[in-house]
Amino acid sequence: MLAQLQGSQALLEEWKRRHPKAFPNRTSHPGCDEAALAEYRQICAKITHRGDLWRAAVLNGLDKARALQDLATGMR
Secondary structure: OHHHHHHHHHHHHHHHHOOOOOOOOOOOOOOHHHHHHHHHHHHOHHHHHHHHHHHHHHHHHHHHHHHHHHHHHHOO
């Protein structure tokens, strides 16, 4: 699995090298034609982004804190 993730990351880096002036995450997608944008989205769909991991960790922590608070106040 790690090799697959590294492969996807390498594909994304290669895409960025081939499209140095592209900004696919901006609303107007400057520097991206339809084919390049479709390729970018296909590659990104295979990658779990740091922000996704961070948000999941924060939500998990909040859920655990809520459960501990409920336990401490006798709500469970």
